[in-house]
Amino acid sequence: MHVRNGPDRLLGWERRTELPLLLASMLFLVCYAVRVLNHSPDPFWRDLALALALLIWLLFVVDYGVRLVLSGEGLRFVRTHWLDTVVLVLPLLRPLRIVNTYVTLQRRRDRPRLSLYxxxxxYAGITSVLLSFAAALAVYQQERDAPGATITTFGDSVxxxxxxITTVGYGDVxxxxxxxxxxxxxxxxxxLAxxxxxxxxxxxxxxxxxxKEDKEGPPGSDRSPGAPP
Amino acid sequence: MHVRNGPDRLLGWERRTELPLLLASMLFLVCYAVRVLNHSPDPFWRDLALALALLIWLLFVVDYGVRLVLSGEGLRFVRTHWLDTVVLVLPLLRPLRIVNTYVTLQRRRDRPRLSLYxxxxxYAGITSVLLSFAAALAVYQQERDAPGATITTFGDSVxxxxxxITTVGYGDVxxxxxxxxxxxxxxxxxxLAxxxxxxxxxxxxxxxxxxKEDKEGPPGSDRSPGAPP
Amino acid sequence: MHVRNGPDRLLGWERRTELPLLLASMLFLVCYAVRVLNHSPDPFWRDLALALALLIWLLFVVDYGVRLVLSGEGLRFVRTHWLDTVVLVLPLLRPLRIVNTYVTLQRRRDRPRLSLYxxxxxYAGITSVLLSFAAALAVYQQERDAPGATITTFGDSVxxxxxxITTVGYGDVxxxxxxxxxxxxxxxxxxLAxxxxxxxxxxxxxxxxxxKEDKEGPPGSDRSPGAPP
Amino acid sequence: MHVRNGPDRLLGWERRTELPLLLASMLFLVCYAVRVLNHSPDPFWRDLALALALLIWLLFVVDYGVRLVLSGEGLRFVRTHWLDTVVLVLPLLRPLRIVNTYVTLQRRRDRPRLSLYxxxxxYAGITSVLLSFAAALAVYQQERDAPGATITTFGDSVxxxxxxITTVGYGDVxxxxxxxxxxxxxxxxxxLAxxxxxxxxxxxxxxxxxxKEDKEGPPGSDRSPGAPP
Structure with missing residues (x-):
């Protein structure tokens, strides 16, 4: 495995920061959830969550700046890494970068454990779940006090x-x-995508x-055909 | 057809038990249906169904244990056969193992009768029908006595x-x-999947x-093109 | 183009009858529409449509019988041509046989005019339209006089x-x-399929x-890229 | 890049007019939006939009006529360029011709910037957005004054x-x-398509x-895997 015509220092930075930043984006989601779902009269937890979320966002900004400088592309970086730019402005969407994180993490391992499918x-399943959760939170925050709203509890929103996300769309809420x-x-x-x-x-x-059976006979019994190989 | 690097005894066990266990899982579904749909004041049939369902579940537990021992994998078996583990805990989902059963049964035949498609x-169609039926039963059991429920009869639930399951999602019930x-x-x-x-x-x-016609001319008249070849 | 190991007489029969029978099945749909949609006090048109529909059904039965005999398969024909058997019992579904008709008709031409896609x-589009129309008629007949029905006009039903059929499923009717x-x-x-x-x-x-452009440059201007090639 | 057996003058005409006509069709959409959404008592803007829309339509008719003559196909052109004919009669659908415009524009460039996917x-995404917008306008125009309408604002219509278009279909409006x-x-x-x-x-x-990783290792860090290559 070799690095092809890419700035080595950017690659090294991404290798070191990707996993901590993924965990930080999960924590950001948790902070947002606390802000939205905590209704107690004491604002302590909500304030703590806000402070933590802002801190994490600052982390994201620093990471973006460092990578912009290391890449040596100048402002072209904003366009070539448009997904990174979008998730910098809307950090709730950061789960969408999970493919990127996955690719960076793969470099540490020898070979993948799961098949292509x-x-x-x-990864698409995990991103779907994270996106649904983030959307349920954001919609609930908008709807809960709106006049004529049908989404009145977080359960309704989920x-x-x-x-x-399954395109069923009942329309009851x-x-x-x-x-x-x-x-x-x-x-x-x-x-949908x-x-x-x-x-x-x-x-x-x-x-x-x-x-597979048509070509090479039935698979061996020690590999459950019910699980993606 | 040969067995490739798999424990022969586990393979033999699966070959002998797969079809009876499939029939048992159908019977389990029937017992559950009786529990849910029988409203008569006399609890005899409901009690019989409960007893039978517990007995079948015991059968599943025994089968799981025997295969765990025969595989020689120890507790790793729980993870490598995760689908089996899930259907052990939630036996209503056992129809999902039908691909496994199919593969095991194929070993007895010389060649498949149907094409790949x-x-x-x-098999996906059959599993869809069984899953819909199981879900209709489970949802009906939860909803029938709930305040404000729109699913009030089993017909509504189906x-x-x-x-x-077709992702149409009318939302009337x-x-x-x-x-x-x-x-x-x-x-x-x-x-959806x-x-x-x-x-x-x-x-x-x-x-x-x-x-096909483009390559080799129209198919012969003795094979109905309306049926999957 | 040659006939491969199929009974020549069955092939000849299908070649001669397929197009008339397709037109007859369209006429059957029209007769059914007249039965459902004609609300005039004078039952003349409804009776005429019923008589014509029964006559066409008789035609289908005769065609099925002739093909059963010509195939020389005996009762095995019922199973190998299961789609034909289904549309004999439920003639409104006959549009589903359009792939069959298409294949039979193709034998008369030298080469197809449209691409594979x-x-x-x-053909899938045409069948979708015919199925939707037949379903709209059948559902309208059931619903129009039902208590609590939301489908009260044929427009609602369509x-x-x-x-x-597009799996949108608004649920207003x-x-x-x-x-x-x-x-x-x-x-x-x-x-859905x-x-x-x-x-x-x-x-x-x-x-x-x-x-295509990647491989061979842009297509010539005399072939509209907007139309399936 | 060469022109293959196509009338050179038609090709040249399409090359010169395609981009201005695309902009004109966008302007047509804007004019239609002004007609539908402007509710002020002063009809000045609505009248201007109508005049402009008619002028643009005239442009489309002239372009269609010139291409019909240049093609040398006579009335066969109406059938071979059926998509052009449809968008001439229903100019709101002109965005559907964007594939055509794209192909014509490609001839000026050396190579595409984006991958096939x-x-x-x-382009399918852009066409979806334009179609949704045109449909929202057209439906809003029909519904806003209808008795019993649930679509009463343009926001509802969008x-x-x-x-x-996502086949979710809530059914609330x-x-x-x-x-x-x-x-x-x-x-x-x-x-849906x-x-x-x-x-x-x-x-x-x-x-x-x-x-890709399975075959050639992870992609270099200077190409964001989050963006379609």
């Missing part, structure tokens, strides 16, 4: 997000505020499992 | 399950209890049927 | 069928009778159009 | 269009007028990203 399913609907459209668009990837990979994997 | 469609919604999310996620497999296979098959 | 899209819901489930299942074929073919075609 | 995603429903069916059918292309391309791209 298994990996696509796992139920709505699940029916939106729906966002009514303009900003809530903007979040909803974003979730529907992202989720991610879930399409999960579905497509599952379909390809199933065809592969059934097709 | 036909098999994927048939209608809801069909609209959920929807689960309102927390547990009912958890079942619903599970059905939507599983069903399974139905995606059916749709993808049908699409591939249709393209194959239309594409 | 174009043909799959055209609107419902369109939202069902939905069937409430048991038989109407059975038709609905059938439409959702069939339509057919529309999946249309979507998949369109996607493949678009990728092909965009991919 | 990236281009399919970008929200409805987004839920329709739905068209009730016959013409509004015809537009809706058209949007659902077009959007376009979005299917986006989803399929994204899925293929994700599988490609994950699959």
């Amino acid at each position: 298994g990996r696509v399913m796992a 139920w709505w997000a699940c029916s939106a 729906t966002p009514v505020t303009p900003l809530g609907r903007v979040y909803a459209v974003f979730l529907m668009a992202c989720g 991610l879930l399409g990837a999960v579905t497509g990979s599952f379909s390809s994997w199933l065809i592969q499992v059934f097709g | 036909g098999r994927v469609m048939a 209608w809801w399950a069909c609209s959920a 929807t689960p309102v209890t927390p547990l009912g919604r958890v079942y619903a999310v599970f059905l939507m996620a599983c069903g 399974l139905l995606g497999a059916v749709t993808g296979s049908f699409s591939s098959w249709l393209i194959q049927v239309f594409g | 174009g043909r799959v899209m055209a 609107w419902w069928a369109c939202s069902a 939905t069937p409430v009778t048991p038989l109407g819901r059975v038709y609905a489930v059938f439409l959702m299942a069939c339509g 057919l529309l999946g074929a249309v979507t998949g073919s369109f996607s493949s075609w678009l990728i092909q159009v965009f991919g | 990236g281009r399919v995603m970008a 929200w409805w269009a987004c839920s329709a 739905t068209p009730v007028t016959p013409l509004g429903r015809v537009y809706a069916v058209f949007l659902m059918a077009c959007g 376009l979005l299917g292309a986006v989803t399929g391309s994204f899925s293929s791209w994700l599988i490609q990203v994950f699959g």
Whole structure:
């Protein structure tokens, strides 16, 4: 495995920071959840969460700046790494960078444990769950005090997000505020693509499992055909 | 056809038990249906169904234990056969193991009767039907006595399950209890993947049927092009 | 183009009857529409449509019988041509046999006019339209006089069928009778597969159009890239 | 890059007019939006928009006529360029010709900047957005004064269009007028195919990203794996 025509120092920086930053983005999501879901009269936890979230965001800004400088691309970096730029402005979307993190982490290992389809399913599935959770939080924050809202509890919001990301769309609870609907459209668009990837990979994997027998006989009994190889 | 580097005794056990256990899991589903749908004042049938279901579950536990020992993997078996572990805890999902059963049964035959696409469609279709039926039962049990429920008859529940698994999602009847919604999310996620497999296979098959003529002329009249070859 | 190991007389029969029978099945659909949609006090047109529909059904039975005898398969024919058997019992579904008709008709031509993707899209699209129309008629017949029905005009029924076959499923109008819901489930299942074929073919075609330029430069201006090649 | 057996003058005409006409079709959409959304008592802007829209339509007619003559195909042109004919009659659908424009514009460049999947995603995505916007305008015009309408603001109409094109279909706001429903069916059918292309391309791209590492090691750090290559 070799590094091809890329700045070595940027690569080294990404290798060292990717995992801590992924954990930091999870913590950011937790802080946001505390801000939204904690209704106690004592604002201590909400204030702590806000402070922590701002601190993590500062971390993201520093990381972005360091990588911009190390890349040596100047402002072209903003365009070539557009996904990084978007998640810097909207840190709740940082889970979308998980493919990037995965690729960086792979460099440390010798070889992947899961098959191609298994990996696509796992990572698209995880991103779907994180996006749904973030959207449920953001929509709940907008809707809970809106007049005529049907999403009045966080449970309703999660139920709505699940029916939106699977494109089922029951319509028993729906966002009514303009900003809530903007979040909803974003979730529907992202989720559709991610879930399409999960579905497509599952379909390809199933065809592969059934097709393998035709060529080489049934698989051995020590490998469960029910699990993605 | 040969056995490749797998413990022969585990393979033999699976070969002998797979079909009886599949029938037992069908019977388990029937027992659960009796528990849920029988409303007569006399609890005899409900008690009988409960006893039978527990007995079948015991069978599953024994089978799992025997395979765990025969595999020689120790507790690693729990992780490598995660689908088996899940269906042990939630026996209503056992229909999901039908791919496994199919592969085991194939070893007895000389060659498959259906084409690759036909098999994927048939098995994903059957699993979709069994999952919908199990979900309709489970949701009906949760919803029937809930305040404000829209799913009040088993017919409503089946209608809801069909609209959920096809991702149509009318929303005229929807689960309102927390547990009912958890079942619903599970059905939507599983069903989406399974139905995606059916749709993808049908699409591939249709393209194959239309594409075949280009290469080798129209198929003979003794093979109905309307049936998956 | 040659006939491969198939009974020549069956092939000849199918070649001669396929197109008339396709037209007859269209006429059957029209007769059914007259029965359902004609509300005039004078029953003349409804009676005429009934008589004509029965006559066409008799034609289908005779055709099925002749092909059963010519095939020389005896009762095995019922199973090998299961799609033909289904559409004999439920003649409204006869549009599903359009792939068969297409294949039979192809034998008369020298070569197809449309590309592979174009043909799959055209035939799956036509079948989707015919199925939606038949389902809209059948559901309207069940629902129009049902208590609590939301589908009260044929326009409502067509609107419902369109939202069902595209899996959008608004839920503003939905069937409430048991038989109407059975038709609905059938439409959702069939339509999902057919529309999946249309979507998949369109996607493949678009990728092909965009991919072609990479290999051989832009297509000539005398071939509209907007039309399936 | 060479022109293959196509009339050179038609090609030259298309090369010169394609980009101005694309901008003109955007302006047409803006004029239509002004007609629909401007509610001020002073009809000045509405009248200006109408005049401009008619002028642009005249431009389209002239362009169609010139291309019909240059092609030398006579009336056969109407059929071979059926998509052009459709968008001449319904100029709101002109965004659908964007694939054509793209191909014409490509001839000026040396090589494409985006990968195959990236281009399919970008162009299908842009067409989806334009179609949704046009459908939201057209449906809003029909529905706003209809009795019993649920789509009463343009925001409702955009929200409805987004839920329709992603096949989520909440049903909280739905068209009730016959013409509004015809537009809706058209949007659902077009959007399903376009979005299917986006989803399929994204899925293929994700599988490609994950699959590339297996063959050639991880990609270099100067190319963000989060952006379509």
